[in-house]
Amino acid sequence: MQKESLSNQAMREIIAMIAGGAYRVGERMPAERSLCEQLGISRGTLRKALEGLEKLGVVSIRPNSGIYVNSLSDAKITHKLLPPAFDNVRLEDVVLARKAIEIPACALACERIDDKQIKALEKLARLMQDAVEDDLAGFLKHDMLFHQAIVQASGNMVLVKAFEAIYEYHRFSSVFTSQQEGEEQIAADFHEKILSALKRRDSVACQKIMTGHLDYMQRYNKTAPGDY
Amino acid sequence: MQKESLSNQAMREIIAMIAGGAYRVGERMPAERSLCEQLGISRGTLRKALEGLEKLGVVSIRPNSGIYVNSLSDAKITHKLLPPAFDNVRLEDVVLARKAIEIPACALACERIDDKQIKALEKLARLMQDAVEDDLAGFLKHDMLFHQAIVQASGNMVLVKAFEAIYEYHRFSSVFTSQQEGEEQIAADFHEKILSALKRRDSVACQKIMTGHLDYMQRYNKTAPGDY
DNA sequence: AGAATTGGTACAGTGAGTGTACCAATTTTA
DNA sequence: TAAAATTGGTACACTCACTGTACCAATTCT
Numbered sequence: 001m002q003k004e005s006l007s008n009q010a011m012r013e014i015i016a017m018i019a020g021g022a023y024r025v026g027e028r029m030p031a032e033r034s035l036c037e038q039l040g041i042s043r044g045t046l047r048k049a050l051e052g053l054e055k056l057g058v059v060s061i062r063p064n065s066g067i068y069v070n071s072l073s074d075a076k077i078t079h080k081l082l083p084p085a086f087d088n089v090r091l092e093d094v095v096l097a098r099k100a101i102e103i104p105a106c107a108l109a110c111e112r113i114d115d116k117q118i119k120a121l122e123k124l125a126r127l128m129q130d131a132v133e134d135d136l137a138g139f140l141k142h143d144m145l146f147h148q149a150i151v152q153a154s155g156n157m158v159l160v161k162a163f164e165a166i167y168e169y170h171r172f173s174s175v176f177t178s179q180q181e182g183e184e185q186i187a188a189d190f191h192e193k194i195l196s197a198l199k200r201r202d203s204v205a206c207q208k209i210m211t212g213h214l215d216y217m218q219r220y221n222k223t224a225p226g227d228y
Numbered sequence: 229m230q231k232e233s234l235s236n237q238a239m240r241e242i243i244a245m246i247a248g249g250a251y252r253v254g255e256r257m258p259a260e261r262s263l264c265e266q267l268g269i270s271r272g273t274l275r276k277a278l279e280g281l282e283k284l285g286v287v288s289i290r291p292n293s294g295i296y297v298n299s300l301s302d303a304k305i306t307h308k309l310l311p312p313a314f315d316n317v318r319l320e321d322v323v324l325a326r327k328a329i330e331i332p333a334c335a336l337a338c339e340r341i342d343d344k345q346i347k348a349l350e351k352l353a354r355l356m357q358d359a360v361e362d363d364l365a366g367f368l369k370h371d372m373l374f375h376q377a378i379v380q381a382s383g384n385m386v387l388v389k390a391f392e393a394i395y396e397y398h399r400f401s402s403v404f405t406s407q408q409e410g411e412e413q414i415a416a417d418f419h420e421k422i423l424s425a426l427k428r429r430d431s432v433a434c435q436k437i438m439t440g441h442l443d444y445m446q447r448y449n450k451t452a453p454g455d456y
Numbered sequence: 457a458g459a460a461t462t463g464g465t466a467c468a469g470t471g472a473g474t475g476t477a478c479c480a481a482t483t484t485t486a
Numbered sequence: 487t488a489a490a491a492t493t494g495g496t497a498c499a500c501t502c503a504c505t506g507t508a509c510c511a512a513t514t515c516t
């Protein structure tokens with residue numbers, strides 16, 4: 001029963017952002033004063049986190065210039081900065097767990113979703129589509145929010161909590177496998193199809209498309225969203 | 229990004245222990261000096277937690293005597309002391325989520341479990357059986373460990389993490405529904421059947437029995453363990 | 457040339473948690 | 487019955503993480 005230090009949490013948060021693709025290699029991250037506000041911590045605490053990340057080789061700090069992202073694969077990241085037992089996790093493990101939670105969630109959501117929730121999903125799908133081209137961070141954020149909103153629409157808060165635990169691993173997906181060209185648009189198309197099935201209350205189709213969407217991440221099943 | 233205070237964590241932990249059945253109403257809990265060692269915190273922090281719990285009516289502290297457990301249902305427990313959105317959770321939600329995770333885990337465990345893990349499961353089943361009669365705390369503890377060990381035997385750490393998130397809700401099962409006479413023995417019998425199927429590597433049977441076991445908690449399906 | 461922004465540094469203050477010590481009342485032990 | 491052990495109650499000094507503020511020097515933007 002010990003609390004993790006805020007600076008350590010911040011280190012993990014920043015690594016997750018980089019791994020999730022919010023900042024690309026060589027890119028300059030927001031200034032310290034922006035970052036600490038964004039993370040909700042003081043500048044001193046953020047600097048401590050950055051100091052640690054620089055030692056690990058995750059970022060390079062250039063005075064009077066900014067914070068620059070290095071390649072995560074070259075960095076020596078301590079295990080305590082990754083999700084528990086991350087070194088034993090493969091992409092297929094994450095996909096399997098997500099299917100276990102999200103497919104039943106789809107079925108329930110088809111029965112229970114209300115107009116307000118559908119409106120919210122439409123907005124999330126639109127924001128994600130807008131971010132496909134040039135805003136990877138925004139894309140990933142709204143991708144996550146879309147899936148979470150579906151699980152929430154299931155009305156089962158336990159599923160929501162389980163989904164959050166699983167997504168903690170998915171955030172590091174770039175460590176498993178690199179993003180491919182055009183993948184974002186395909187994901188956005190899948191979301192459109194899922195949303196459409198939800199609106200029709202077509203539980204069978206919804207589960208099927210969600211399965212295809214998640215399998216696609218794993219590159220086992222290359223069924224395109226247009227096939228549904 | 230704010231840390232929860234240790235004393236607050238301790239409050240939630242103690243409530244979980246009581247809700248989980250570790251201590252019964254009217255019973256005397258361990259002395260402060262034992263409890264704080266058990267929870268891994270200092271006595272001052274524990275006393276702060278107990279002070280809060282007494283104000284909520286969860287416990288009564290009698291000087292020179294001890295800490296006594298009151299009825300949880302009479303206590304006014306703040307929501308921040310329960311799992312997130314706990315008031316919107318029903319027992320069937322927990323069971324559904326557990327089935328989503330544990331049934332696939334059973335299937336994988338049948339393929340991957342090794343002799344050492346089987347030995348560990350046998351020990352857990354035995355310890356749980358020994359606790360059926362007179363050690364509710366031990367019973368619940370080994371119940372949880374048995375299920376966790378199966379999920380771990382699946383070799384999928386993401387499932388393990390999801391299971392832990394879900395079990396956080398199950399710990400409060402006494403808030404959903406009261407324990408019934410003889411229920412412990414039935415659960416122990418189910419565990420025996422599950423273990424037997426695992427040893428035979430009988431994936432279909434294992435999933436089926438696990439389904440029956442979890443459904444039984446919900447009192448929807450009253451199929452007895454002997455029926456498998 | 458001046459303003460704004462960058463990381464680097466220092467310092468006082470807060471608050472939670474720890475560890476230790478001791479007290480008074482009660483119960484257990486010898 | 488007297489001594490020892492155990493109970494919760496209290497106090498105090500200490501550490502540590504974090505906050506908030508302020509200012510610096512170098513660079514870049516206007």
